[in-house]
Amino acid sequence: MNIINFSAGPCQLSKSVLEVASKDIINYNQTGISICELSHHTELWKDLYKETIVNTSEFLQIPESHESFFMNGGGTHQFSAICCNLCSSRSKIQVLVTGFWSQKAASEMSKFCKVVVVNKESDLVDSCEYDFTYYCENETTIGFEFRNGLNFNPINHFLVCDMCSILGSKIVDIKKYGVILSSLSKNLGISGSTLIIANKELLSYQNRENIPIVMDWAPYLNLTGPTPSIMSIYMTGLNVKRMIERGGLQYYDDLSLVKSNLFYEYIDNSNGFYVNNIPKQHRSRTNITFSVKDSQNISSLFTNKAKLNGFIGTAHHPSNPDKGCRISLYNALELDELTQFINFMESFKIDFEKNS
Ligand code: PMP
Secondary structure: OOOOOOOOOOOOHHHHHHHHHHHHHHHHHHHOOHHHHHOOHHHHHHHHHHHHHHHHHHHOOOOOEEEEEEEOOOOHHHHHHHHHHHHHOOOEEEEEOOOHHHHHHHHHOOOOEEEEEEOHHHHOOOOOOEEEEEOOOOOOOEEOOOOOOOOOOOOOOOEEEEOOOOOOOOOHHHHHOOEEEEOOOOOOOOOOOOEEEEEEEEEEHHOOOOOOOOOHHHHHOOOOOOOOOOHHHHHHHHHHHHHOOOOHHHHHHHHHHHHHHHHHHHHHHOOOOOOOOOOOEEEOOOOEEEEEEEEEHHHHHHHHHHHHEEEEOOEOOOOOHHHHOOEHHHHHHHHOHHHHHHHHHHHEEEEEEEEO
């Protein structure tokens, strides 16, 4: 049976990328060794790293004002690393909490500095009291997105943004941000590392206190750090090349809107059989939560049946109190695969209504 993977991350990868990777796992670039055996001291690795950074910058349209690099560890690692690199224990920061991931970030950051939590964008304050404002552009667990970023555009401090589950699916004006982070386990690649995009001016920040080496951005920036997570960066290199060939960021911006609009339209027209509770202006284009007949039991029945039909990863995130379903529509998930899933949903609905 053909499997279609709707997981939120790690997520579906394109078959063509996996085919190249499977060859390189045995014999990378005719070297006779596996990509997993490649030493990070070799020119081959340094070239691969540089090429991946160049292609990622091209794909994401990263401006000259910003530097990008990969760092070991996932998005969670950066909740602490951001504080270690950008502020001191005397700092005060503002965190907009809109869901599970920004809440987690706020708790973690409060171990390093004073955190002021705000729950509504309109309550954010543009004050030089704060070193920065932090928010999450797309809350993966509930599927809540700031579709056009924040309207809040501070001039007295900078913005730090978690774009883990949205970067690469829409055009973003990177110039507006001090720092953007995205773990590689979604659109970009596989788990193991995180992409950090930072305004160059922030990277010369002097107020750094005794940063533990595993939190310090500097050794990753100048490639003198611990052994890099080679496989996740290598996979990102393959993925990004493919995404450029397919039409780049504009193509995926359009495609993610087509896919998510199609899906929301289907559930909105299901006469309440499938329900999404997120306000329309905040509906995510990459992670969509829904319940079946507003019932936890029927939603579980649905995810089990979906699995039997080859559609995996459709259950809710463990933290979501709605306990329904969730699908993720990242870039490697094709429109045709979504259409197959919608056809399955329709036949589930018809069968359910016939039998009840
Ligand atoms: N932020 C968001 C929005 C996420 O979706 C995730 C992970 N799914 C994280 C942060 C944490 O990333 P990681 O699991 O790589 O630590």
